[in-house]
Amino acid sequence: MQIKTRPYKKIHFGISLGLTVFYSSAIVIIPLLGLLIHSLGIGISGILEVFTDERIRSALYLSFTVGFVSALLNLFIGFLFAWVLVRYQFPFKKFFDTLIDLPFTLPTAVAGIALTTIYSETGIIGSFFAEWGIQIAYTPVGIVIALVFIGFPFVVRTVQPVIEELPKELEESARCLGATPFQTFTRVLLPELWPSLLAGTGMAFARSIGEYGSVVFISGNLPGKTEILPLLIVTKLEQYEYEKATSIAIVMLLSSFFFMFLINLLQERASKKLT
């Protein structure tokens, strides 16, 4: 029997490529261009004005710091989760594995409301901390908790397959050659995992900066204190100031892109070292 296959060529403008380009234009590129054109109405100086307005600046600062802190936390928490899920056997493992995906599927507003209920002063966990005079909901700490919640699946799901693929021989030979468990981890395992860890953390970070639904409920939204950038965009829209809203969006987009790009570069360097 003769098997018919299409010859694979590197440059082959078939229907599949056509569809890819069409979809990515319709869904990603054209909307983003529209955003850019919308904010160009206000000019470059208008976009720069975003940085001079005190309220926007403090929201910018807040969004990026809580985003960074939560990404850092997610790096550790997500890594730990992935490690436990791959390396240990325990009852209901499949159940926990599925649980990880829930933050992806849950509407973030629901997550925000649930977290606020638990962490406010009347909530189960919040009341415990309130006795010590620590307030969690309606402070930046509350925002970080919400962001950790929505971000950690990114890290787990990018690192998990890499841990699964790690050859056991690698560890065993390291131990046989006299390396301590700690040395095995830092010198042998971590360099392998590092690129995927970075990728997951980067995605969690980018997601955190744009997160709106869960944060508006837990943050309290006080200007200059717990007001995040996406809320400011909504604020501008509410005043029909489309240009200002889009210029904040552009600033967010560009900075997120910058960080993602940076992380991609780091990742590439890390994986080059491996080979």
Place this chain on the structure above:
Amino acid sequence: MNYFTQFLQFKPRFSVILSIFLGIGIVTSLFADPNFLHVSFDPTRELYEEINKSFLKHWKEKKGNEFTIQQSHGGSGKQARAVIDGLDADVVSLALTYDIDSIASKSKLIESNWQTKLPNKSIPYYSTIIFLVRKSNPKKIKDWDDIVKPGISVITPNPKTSGGARWNYLAAYGYAKRKYKSDEKANEFIKSLYKNTSVLDTGARGSTTTFVNRKIGDVLITWENEAKLALDEEKRSGKNSLEVIYPSESIKAETPVAIVTTTAKEKGNLEKASAYLEFLFSKEGQTIIAKHFFRPIDPTIAKSTAKDFPNLKLFSLSDLGETWDSAQKKHFADGGLFDAIYKTK
């Protein structure tokens, strides 16, 4: 030639893709043609469910045909933007005259003289801004002056994101301005009010949740109907932890309605739209309105339901010498008074 044979080979999968596209097209076209769409703001959901039911009954009796009314609810400003951006609304009912004015000026879907088209400047009902406090009023809050005192924790939504919150703000501002007869004192008053605010939710419902369910704050500034709904809710669940306080004076929060003339005309719904909105001003419409805790404008209905609506002195926006346009510019626009409250330097 090569491409053509490839295309033929591709045929079965291609037809699958094509039928998926057709399927999507058919499904969306089913949803895309609402008979009659009413775009409204959040707290009117229950009110209009009942209004629609009895209006459609009347319509059937009079005209003999039936149609359905679809409702869309959300934040007032958000809804106005949706209409500007092309949501096919036949009529709108929003929290602020400013929002309908914005639709009129930005999209030309509504004529700029829309307020002259219906009785009472197109305002079929109004409400006012009052307080909700904890049972037996532990902080002894009686009037606006009590909530700006140090140590009181106030819950009110963010005027930048919520139409209702703008009424709250203007109620407090108007009270101070009328009492102290000075803009400066009124500004000070507003400043100390928002200094006392511990959570600024994005909408009125959110603030109610923060106050009632999270038990944060000593006083919630809110719509009269929203407060009564919260009390009703408490009664139903057997709790009794809240109390309504009427301040000595508050604002007349007028919530307008309008026909989206251009859209209604295109959809052939103009007659329905004006009959629908006129129904709001009828005796029956007004009775339903009063039942849902909005204050009716019809004097006889207002009289018969007076026990539900305690008397308090009400001032309107024009009593403060403002229009929505000027109030928006002065207080809520970027660099306005509200922004100045949160300037640290």
